[in-house]
Amino acid sequence: MSLPLSDAYNTAHSAAHHICSLTPLRPKIAVVLGSGLGAFADSEAMTDAVRIPFAGIPNFPQSTAIGHAGKLVVGKVAGVPIAAMQGRVHFYEGYSMEQVVFPMRVLWKMGVRAVILTNAGGGISSKLEQGCLVVLSDHINMLGTNPMIGPNDDQFGLRFFDMSEAYDPGYREFTLREGHKQGINIHEGVYIAVTGPSYETPAEIRAFRTLGADVVGMSTVPEVIAARHMGIKVLAISCVTNLAAGMGAPLDHKEVLETGEKVRGQFISLLTAVIPKIAADVERL
Numbered sequence: 001m002s003l004p005l006s007d008a009y010n011t012a013h014s015a016a017h018h019i020c021s022l023t024p025l026r027p028k029i030a031v032v033l034g035s036g037l038g039a040f041a042d043s044e045a046m047t048d049a050v051r052i053p054f055a056g057i058p059n060f061p062q063s064t065a066i067g068h069a070g071k072l073v074v075g076k077v078a079g080v081p082i083a084a085m086q087g088r089v090h091f092y093e094g095y096s097m098e099q100v101v102f103p104m105r106v107l108w109k110m111g112v113r114a115v116i117l118t119n120a121g122g123g124i125s126s127k128l129e130q131g132c133l134v135v136l137s138d139h140i141n142m143l144g145t146n147p148m149i150g151p152n153d154d155q156f157g158l159r160f161f162d163m164s165e166a167y168d169p170g171y172r173e174f175t176l177r178e179g180h181k182q183g184i185n186i187h188e189g190v191y192i193a194v195t196g197p198s199y200e201t202p203a204e205i206r207a208f209r210t211l212g213a214d215v216v217g218m219s220t221v222p223e224v225i226a227a228r229h230m231g232i233k234v235l236a237i238s239c240v241t242n243l244a245a246g247m248g249a250p251l252d253h254k255e256v257l258e259t260g261e262k263v264r265g266q267f268i269s270l271l272t273a274v275i276p277k278i279a280a281d282v283e284r285l
């Protein structure tokens with residue numbers, strides 16, 4: 001007996017069709033803006049913008065986390081059409097993994113072939129400071145599940161797929177180079193994904209450090225897996241909004257949002273510089 005396929009392909013198609021009816025732009029690049037980082041899509045960097053609340057997109061999950069506006073902004077950055085998600089949904093909100101990755105699938109149906117995923121994270125490595133940026137080189141999935149569990153829909157991708165270069169080496173290289181050029185405190189590191197919503201214990205953070213993790217957060221990994229399933233190229237950047245549990249002060253979400261605010265300018269100028277480089281790459285695909 002085989003399990004039925006979900007209707008994700010058709011629902012993603014309808015949602016993409018709806019978005020495309022609201023704008024003449026056909027972005028090949030998407031940006032997902034994490035906690036406290038949504039300002040990019042409201043900045044002067046973004047022109048010709050159409051703002052679509054997630055609530056207005058058929059079947060799109062609604063973001064409930066504070067610091068997530070819940071809008072898809074389709075516009076241009078440095079002349080390049082992009083789709084920017086101001087906020088995302090998380091597994092801890094109670095959404096299924098299929099719902100968490102649904103926006104990725106909609107973006108792919110719209111024609112997106114490269115995605116910049118951003119998030120707020122806790123710094124585990126001693127080389128990281130509050131407010132620095134980390135270009136992700138790899139991840140460790142501690143979510144205890146995988147968004148691709150269930151019958152495989154071949155229309156999205158293969159049943160078994162490679163994750164050995166999930167974070168595009170070329171994108172990582174030029175993003176780090178650009179960050180250094182701009183004088184940003186930027187590093188490369190491994191992200192470990194946990195479900196939350198409780199922050200980690202100090203013992204968990206010590207264990208994660210031993211495992212090889214540099215930064216911890218509650219998002220991004222499901223989206224990276226879904227993106228790679230569909231062949232979308234990935235750049236991911238964490239903003240270290242706090243030192244991880246046991247390394248500094250007790251954690252609170254307000255600090256996470258405030259640090260996001262502080263790095264706003266750096267973050268906008270870094271994204272604005274890397275988007276044309278990614279555009280040049282996706283044009284070749």
Ligand code: HPA
Pocket residue numbers: 120121122123199200216217218241242243244245251256
């Ligand atoms: N842990 C998990 N998720 C986070 C953190 C953290 O310390 N900071 C921001 N998101």
